[in-house]
Amino acid sequence: MLGSDLTQKLNAQINSESYSVVLYLQMSAWCSSKGYDGCANFFRLQADEEKQHMEKLFDYMLETGALPQLGQIDAPPTSWNDVREVFHATFEHEIKISKDISDLVEVAIAEKDFSTHNFLQWYVAEQHEEEFKLKSILDRIDMITAEGHGVYTIDREVCRLTQQAESSVAKERY
């Protein structure tokens, strides 16, 4: 059974994940309106993922006998100056979510709720992955804008050739 502090914080996290859904859908709409179809698709998939994050918390609360309570969601911003700003805002948002998850873990430990602590580890790993992914995208955007397309193309080629080399080494090995 969940303690009252944890119940309240898990409900707040359901709300944060719901906000992530509308934020990323709005980002997808903005990218689409600018003709950035790849980025629009990226944010649409992100929004789908966030819905799953929200539902996972929702289901966990139900499993423990707690009542999930859906709160009001703020309206997200509707425009950004450029693609870098969108991804930077996303990175900052995910850092905030990571902090929320860490706070939840702290409460679970303080309440000696090891089942919820175990459940939250999925979110800890997910946040690590999200931050890494967004940082990589930002690095690539910076590489293109600071050094021109040439460096980006070289990097992609080296990556492709490395993958080819790795797969032929693997074929020889087996």
Ligand code: OFO
């Ligand atoms: Fe991308 O954040 Fe959910 O958990």
